[in-house]
Amino acid sequence: MNTFDRIIADRPDVRNGDNGGKMPADRTHVAINLFSVFYRANQAVKDVTFNIPAGYVTAIIGPSGCGKSTILRAINRMNDLVPGCHVKGELLFDGQDVYNPDVDVVMLRKRVGMVFQKPNPFPKSIFDNVAYGPRLHSRLNQGKLAEIVERSLVDAALWDEVKDRLEDNALSLSGGQQQRLCIARVLAVGPEILLMDEPTSALDPRATLRIENLIAELRGKYTIIIVTHNMQQAARVSDFTAFMYEGALVEFGPTKEIFTKPGNKQTDDYITGRFG
Amino acid sequence: MNIQLQKEIEKLKKQILALSAKVENDVGMAVRAADNLDAAIAQDVVNREDETNLREVNVEEECLKILALHQPVASDLRYIVAVLKINQDLERIGDLAVHIAESALFLCRQPRIAIPVRLEQMANKTQHLLQKVLDAFVNFDEAAAREVCADDSEIDAMHQEIFQQVKGIIMQNPRQFEALLQIMHISRHLERIADHATNIAEDLIYLIEGRIVRHATEIFQGKGPAEPNV
Numbered sequence: 206m207n208t209f210d211r212i213i214a215d216r217p218d219v220r221n222g223d224n225g226g227k228m229p230a231d232r233t234h235v236a237i238n239l240f241s242v243f244y245r246a247n248q249a250v251k252d253v254t255f256n257i258p259a260g261y262v263t264a265i266i267g268p269s270g271c272g273k274s275t276i277l278r279a280i281n282r283m284n285d286l287v288p289g290c291h292v293k294g295e296l297l298f299d300g301q302d303v304y305n306p307d308v309d310v311v312m313l314r315k316r317v318g319m320v321f322q323k324p325n326p327f328p329k330s331i332f333d334n335v336a337y338g339p340r341l342h343s344r345l346n347q348g349k350l351a352e353i354v355e356r357s358l359v360d361a362a363l364w365d366e367v368k369d370r371l372e373d374n375a376l377s378l379s380g381g382q383q384q385r386l387c388i389a390r391v392l393a394v395g396p397e398i399l400l401m402d403e404p405t406s407a408l409d410p411r412a413t414l415r416i417e418n419l420i421a422e423l424r425g426k427y428t429i430i431i432v433t434h435n436m437q438q439a440a441r442v443s444d445f446t447a448f449m450y451e452g453a454l455v456e457f458g459p460t461k462e463i464f465t466k467p468g469n470k471q472t473d474d475y476i477t478g479r480f481g
Numbered sequence: 482m483n484i485q486l487q488k489e490i491e492k493l494k495k496q497i498l499a500l501s502a503k504v505e506n507d508v509g510m511a512v513r514a515a516d517n518l519d520a521a522i523a524q525d526v527v528n529r530e531d532e533t534n535l536r537e538v539n540v541e542e543e544c545l546k547i548l549a550l551h552q553p554v555a556s557d558l559r560y561i562v563a564v565l566k567i568n569q570d571l572e573r574i575g576d577l578a579v580h581i582a583e584s585a586l587f588l589c590r591q592p593r594i595a596i597p598v599r600l601e602q603m604a605n606k607t608q609h610l611l612q613k614v615l616d617a618f619v620n621f622d623e624a625a626a627r628e629v630c631a632d633d634s635e636i637d638a639m640h641q642e643i644f645q646q647v648k649g650i651i652m653q654n655p656r657q658f659e660a661l662l663q664i665m666h667i668s669r670h671l672e673r674i675a676d677h678a679t680n681i682a683e684d685l686i687y688l689i690e691g692r693i694v695r696h697a698t699e700i701f702q703g704k705g706p707a708e709p710n711v
Contacts, residue, residue, distance in 0.1 A: 437552055464554045466691025473555045478483030 234259035234398060234428045235280055240294035242275050242284060249275045251452040252294065257445075262420060262429040264443035264460065266436060268475070272452040273432045277400050279303075280430065281317035282310050298398075315342060318391030322403040324383035326375035326390075331358075331367050334375045334386055338394035353393055360426075361389035362419045381412025385419065392423075399423065401431040405438065417442050436476055440464045448472045486551045490560060493543045497564050497571075500536040501615045504571045507533065507578035508611060508674060512604040515585040515667055516596070523589065526582035533575035540568045563688035567618065570677040570684075574611070577670045577677075584663040584670075591660045597646055600668055603639040607671045607678075610636065614678045614685070623689045629682035630694075633675050640672035 235257040242250040250272040257263050265273040275284065282303060284290045296303045303313065315338070326334050335354040339345055345353070354371070358364040363385040367378070375386055384404060391399060401420075405413040420429060420442045433439050439446055439460065446463040448455045448471075456469045467473045474480050507526050514523035544565045547553060553561055588594075610632055617625035644665060651661050683695045 436554065440554065465558060467555050476554050477557045478486060 232259040233257065234299065235430075236295070236297040236300075237276070238295040238297070240276070240279070240292065240296050242272070242279055242290065242292050244287065245289035249452055250279070253449070253452075253454045255447055255454055255457040257428065257430060259428050260425050261444040262424050262431065262442055263445040263447065264439035265430065265432045265447045265449060266434075266439050266476075267449035267455075269434075270451075271449040273447075273449050274402055276449070277402055277430060277432045278319075280398070280400055281314045281319055282308075283319065285310065315394045316396055317398040317400060318394065318396035319400040319402065320384070320387055320391060320404045323407045324380060324387050326378070326383050326386050328374065328376055330372045331375050331378070331386060332371040335389050335393045338390060342394055354389075357389040357393040358386075360392050360423070361385045362415065362422065363389055379412070381408050381415055384408060384412070384416060388416075388419065396427065398428045398430065401429065403433055404431065406434065413438075448475060450475070483551070486547070486553060486557065489543070489547050489551065490557065493540065493547065493561075493564060496536070496540050496543060497568060498619065500533070500540060500568065500571050501618065503529075503533060503536060504575045504578065505608075505611055505615055507575055508581075508608060511578040511581035511585065512608060512671075514582055515588065516601060516604070518585065518589050518593070520586055520589040523582040523585040527579055527586070530575065530579045533572060537568055537572040537575075541565065544568070559688050559691060563684045566684045567681050570680045574674050574677045577674050581667050581670050584667050587663050588660060594657050594660045594664075596664065597643055599639060599643050599646065600664060600671075603636060603643065603668065603671050606632075606636055606639065607675050610675050610678045614681045618681065618685055621685075621689055623686055626682040626685040626689075630679055630686075633679040636672055636675040640668050643668040 233256040237256065238254050239252045240250060240254070241248055241252055253272075253276060265277060267273050278284050279292060279296060280298070280303065284292075292304055298313070298317065301308070327337060329337070332351075332354055335357050336350050339350060339353050355364060355368075358367060363382060366382060367373075367386075375383065378386060384407075388399075388404075405416050408416065417438065420431070423429060424444075431439070431443065443460045445457065446460045447457040448463065448467075448469075450471060456463065456467060456472045458468065462468075463472060464476060467476065507529065510522050511526045513519065514526065544561050547561055551557075610629055613625055613632075614629045616622070617629065647661050647665050647668070651658055654661070680695075683693075686692065686694050
């Protein structure tokens, strides 16, 4: 039995935890098995094994260069774009091997969306930013498209702020609004998983709080995997935490345990600020 | 490395250990005052109560400051939480030492009565228990903390024995009722001190292991620690 299955089996509080009941909580969404990522000869991720539960927020923490962003980007094959990058081992999304040559990467990235460190809206209107994905994936009439845009902006907690200015250029929004717009843009294509790579590191505390509140709102509807340097943020927003160090997984477990009684001294030393 | 947090924790450690030493000393003096019917020592303990209270408030303020400013986690968090709780127990032990001293002062003003031998034994045992748990706190000694939890039941039994014994004496000598009642009070205060020492031991186990053993019976039976509340 792997770590996650053991936790789920042993811990009814986690299994039946309040994730809104919108997604079965005892299902592994992403299974990572002895997975390694290499940038040419450099091994950035070393034989990592852990399972990411569906419908929960999983945080990946660790010092710079520990491989946390690399493994996040591996989940929707963003690393394919990096020259010399190759992988070993198994990374399953809903039981399907993500690195199978038959996988349609565009479809994969539709189901596994990503939000980056810096907001990166297109230099287009707010409406067109959100409508961009749906237009790519299917032919929709204007009414249907408007419906998707509104729902996505509502879900991203941005609708009330932009509903009267949908034709304004997205770059006119504040940094925090731009980041929520980017989340709306991801939500518009109906993903199952949201990958967030330090989504608040470029934002002020107020905008950060709004994103964290949004993560709490989206929890249960989506599986969220967040990489963060902010330890308190990991503690606040996540249900599970994975601690990585020098490319290896040191510890994975329920966040409330990792932050009160970690099983590994290295984890304790890192989160208490004794090293890293 | 969060040097500022570690400095704050070191400072807190010194404060809580100073309070421990003060309270341990008060209990020793109060017991001696009751044993020797020494009014001067008893009065000294009563007079020094404010110092304990002040130290307790300072420790609590320091803990709250660290929680607010540093948001400690893992072992640091457990340390702050354990100190907050141990601080309260120490303050209560300090109060009980004062109560014992007050009983001693009362006895000093009364015609002498024979103090049950068992009470002296109980006082020694309680002081030993307190010393042991405070040493365990200094040394992070989980095994010693578990021994303290187990030893508490012995002191409970001693208290019951003294209670019955004094009750018998009161029935035979009703005129000594008030003085004998103070003996009962002292026994009760010693028993409560041992209870607080046990609380400290339980908090110490939490601090070291991260497991809450309060209300668990297995520590008395020498089994493994309790499963955490989930």
